[in-house]
Amino acid sequence: MTTPTGRRERKKAATRQALADAALRLFIARGYDAVTLHDIAEAADVSTTTLLKHFPGKEALVFDEEAEQEAGLVAAVRDRTPGTTIPEALCAHVKRVRVRAEDSDADADYTGFLNLVTNTPALSDYAHRMWMRHQDALAHAIAHDTGVPPDDLRSAALARFALETSALAHRATDPAQAVDIAFDLLERGWGTPAQRPGTGQN
Structure with a gap:
């Protein structure tokens, strides 16, 4: 993945990574179907609206490549x-x-x-x-x-x-x-x- 250069881009990339990490951690711990978008957003300390700006759905949180x-x-x-x-x-x-x-x-x-x-x-x-x-x-x-x-x-x-x-x-x-x-x-x-x-x- 290309390293973001601007401050805003770095912040977006960090949020995106935090969401992906939180999702994977919760999915492995609880099972994919038992975890909601709200659970993931809360674990990453952002709103569900913010999550959806970065990922269109639960599946996309697992695959970012x-x-x-x-x-x-x-x-x-x-x-x-x-x-x-x-x-x-x-x-x-x-x-x-x-x-x-x-x-x-x-x-x-x-x-x-x-x-x-x-x-x-x-x-x-x-x-x-x-x-x-x-x-x-x-x-x-x-x-x-x-x-x-x-x-x-x-x-x-x-x-x-x-x-x-x-x-x-x-x-x-x-x-x-x-x-x-x-x-x-x-x-x-x-x-x-x-x-x-x-x-x-x-």
């Missing part, structure tokens, strides 16, 4: 190491930012956040919708990198399916392996049974 997510996806394509394909770069990025939640070494705060999101359908759905909103930006980055028009359908399809691998990972026993398998399919295509080791089905 949309711009950073989009910038990261675009950078994964734009700044990838020479010789790395776009699917390879996106596979590594998705595993780093979306599957790290499964890492046993994750800190306690992040583990608490993960458990909250995983066990709260409203938050899981919101997180997925927010992640998928980056499809157009990612598609444009892919199209620009490959020298095709911004509305190129192949670029749009790759962006769509690359982002969807995150949901697949969170339903899998081994999230990282699930991402690898999905991106291998995106990179190489379906192929024939003989080309797909470990299976006799097409």
Whole structure:
């Protein structure tokens, strides 16, 4: 997140952070559904009206990284190491930012956040919708990198399916392996049974 420079901007950023911190703390302690906007505002020592100036609803209080997510996806394509394909770069990025939640070494705060999101359908759905909103930006980055028009359908399809691998990972026993398998399919295509080791089905 860009560091605010002006006094007013710093104050707004501090209020926003205080609200987000209070919300997460209360959600983890009491459960998402048991906490109201008034509870959060009171914990952050502001009015509910002030809270709503910063966040449109309860879900948004948990996720405050949309711009950073989009910038990261675009950078994964734009700044990838020479010789790395776009699917390879996106596979590594998705595993780093979306599957790290499964890492046993994750800190306690992040583990608490993960458990909250995983066990709260409203938050899981919101997180997925927010992640998928980056499809157009990612598609444009892919199209620009490959020298095709911004509305190129192949670029749009790759962006769509690359982002969807995150949901697949969170339903899998081994999230990282699930991402690898999905991106291998995106990179190489379906192929024939003989080309797909470990299976006799097409």
